[in-house]
Amino acid sequence: MSAAITVVGLGSGNADRLTLGMFKTLQGADRVYVRTLKHPVIDDLRETGIEMKSFDSVYESYDTFPEVYEHIAASLIKLALAGEGEIVYAVPGHPMVAEATVRLLRERCPEQGIALKVLGGESFLDEAFVRLGFDPIEGFQLLDAGGLSSSRLQPQLHTLIGQVYDMFTASEVKLALMEVYPDDYEVIVGHALGVEGQESIQHIPLYELDRVEGYGNLSLVYVPRSDDEQLRRRSFDRLHEIVAVLRSPEGCPWDREQTHQSIRKNLIEETYEVLETIDEDDPDHMQEELGDLLLQIMLHSQMEEEIGTFTVRDVIGSLNDKLIFRHPHVFGDTSAKDAEDALQNWEQMKAEEKLRKGQTASSTSVLDGVPRDLPALMKAYKLQKKAAKVGFDWDDISGVFQKIEEELAELREAVEQGLSPEEQALELGDLLFAACNAARFIQADPEEALSRTNRKFTERFHYIEEQLSARGEDIRKTPVNVMEELWQSAKTSGGRDKA
Incomplete structure (x- = not known):
């Protein structure tokens, strides 16, 4: 006899909803396994003489649900391959709705030569549509409470959240929902929908979601759709x-x-x-x-989207690809023990990207990749860093100081000789470029260093203005020696910045 597994859905909890065909399948099976006995239909089936074994004990053996589902699927496959007759595996609801074990069986049974038949059943969705009173054609999404993230929530859709097993899970769901919905947004908690004597439907504000009693295998949370503009603004x-x-x-x-x-x-x-x-x-x-x-x-x-070249989603997609590719120590199998290792990985992957684009070392410059329109000081710093990577650099900072002194002397000479303003400006540029090298050797960003000095100058100059204004004096008529005294005072006692 060839190995075979038949999966049967036990429905949402009302035994009257089981079809005659499913009941006969269960009654005529050699072996019946159920994922859990914690389902309202189980007692009714037992009364008809159907014997079944459950996987409830497996839940106590593992820390996560995926591990439980893996164990159940592997066990069923092993039992089927033992060849002791057809196995019927019964699951709550519909086998194809929120049933991870069935998904695993569908993936693996063909590889093992096991014939797998899946019989439908009433899912909790059928009861939810009726008991909660909404039409999914208006827009609907079904989400798993496990690992729910705010990025998946769409307020304009009716949202059902299943697998809300306990208060802890309900709390996680609440936190995710609160990132999109206001704290007092009305949500609905449903327990055992359609099960006579067990059904409970509660309308509550979102902030009370984890205070509701009775969460279990047959619980869900319903978030009604809304066209409120405020829910979409973020x-x-x-x-x-x-x-x-x-x-x-x-x-x-x-x-x-x-x-x-x-x-x-x-x-x-x-x-x-x-x-x-x-x-x-x-x-x-x-x-x-x-x-x-x-x-x-x-x-x-948007301008490019209008002419069909790319969209902002293409921009995001290419950025995501780049981030993943350039972080093999995060998304791949390499490692990085510190920031320096991570930066080295980044540079290696950038080089790999160029090779994939056909840009070989011989066809590119070491200085490629520095934006043309960067501020001059920042650009000088980046150019020098790139050149230094291939050895075009001083051995130590003493060589940089000598270069600064050399360029300062040349600037002084150009001014003393009365050279043209353009020639003097060129010498000034050489001096600034040399000073930028000093920043690199002391591991300081020259743009940030100059920005700090600009802020310091501004603070001290404002101090001078305030002191003169308090005396009733006009800064435009104040001698420079008086301003210098106030400048020194700003540095030592009365100024905002005493650095």
């Missing part, structure tokens, strides 16, 4: 929709007229405004400015 889809509307013929005339070039400067300005909030350590302002920066990305992406 979603990426809503942002995408708004930007598309702004650029549409019915949208904003100004937004419609913009091109990549016309808003190019906006992208730069918004980036610097974000940097300013970082320097100010102002999270509220940072949130606002990051939104403005994100808008620029959305607008540029």
Whole structure:
């Protein structure tokens, strides 16, 4: 006799809903196994003389449900291969709805030469549609309470959350829902829907979800759909929709007229405004400015979407691919014991990407990859770092100091000799470039170092202005020696920044 397993669905809990065919299958089976005896139909089946063995004890042997399901599927396959007659395996509800063991059997039985037959059954969904009173054609999603994340929630859809076994699971569901819905949003908890004498349906505010008694194998949470704009305001889809509307013929005339070039400067300005909030350590302002920066990305992406080259989702997709590819120590089988190892992995994967694109070492420059329009100081720093990686560098910082002194002497000479402003500017550039090398040797970001000095200068100069204003004096008429005294005072006693 060839190995065979027949899977039967026991329905949502009412024995009257079992079909005659399923009942005969159970009654005529050589061996009946059930995933759990904790189902209302079990007692009715026992009264008809059907004997069955359960896998309830397996739940006590493992820490996670996936491990339990793996054990059950492996056990059933082993029993079937033993060749002692057909096995009937009965599961709660419908075998193809939220039944992980059946999924595993469907994947593995063909490989083992086991004939697998799946008979349907009434699922908890059938009762949910009736007892909770909604039509899934309006938009519906079924989610598993285990590992539920807010990213999967769509308020415009009716949402059923199954596998809410206990209060701990209900608490996890509540936390995920609260990231999208207000705390007092009405949700519905259903226990044993359709089971006479056991059914319970409770309408509660979301914050009470983990205070409800009676969670078990037949429990679910229903979140009614809503078109409330406030529930969508934090979603990426809503942002995408708004930007598309702004650029549409019915949208904003100004937004419609913009091109990549016309808003190019906006992208730069918004980036610097974000940097300013970082320097100010102002999270509220940072949130606002990051939104403005994100808008620029959305607008540029929308322009390309309109002509069919790519969409913002393509942008996200390519970024996801890059992040995964360049972090083999996180998503692959390599390792990184510290940040330096992680950076080395990143650079190796960047090189691999270039090879895949046909960019060999002979066809590219060591200096490739430095954006053309970076601020000059930042660009100098990146160029020097790239050159240093191939050995074009001083042995130590003493060589850098000599270079700074050399460039300073050349600048002084250019000024003393009265060379043209352009020639003097070139010498100044050489001096700044050399000073940038010093920053690299002391492991300081020159852009950040100069930004700190700018802030320090601003603070001290404001102090001078405030002191003179308090005296009733005009800074424009104040001798420089007086301002210098106040400058020194700002450094030592009265200024905001005494560094």
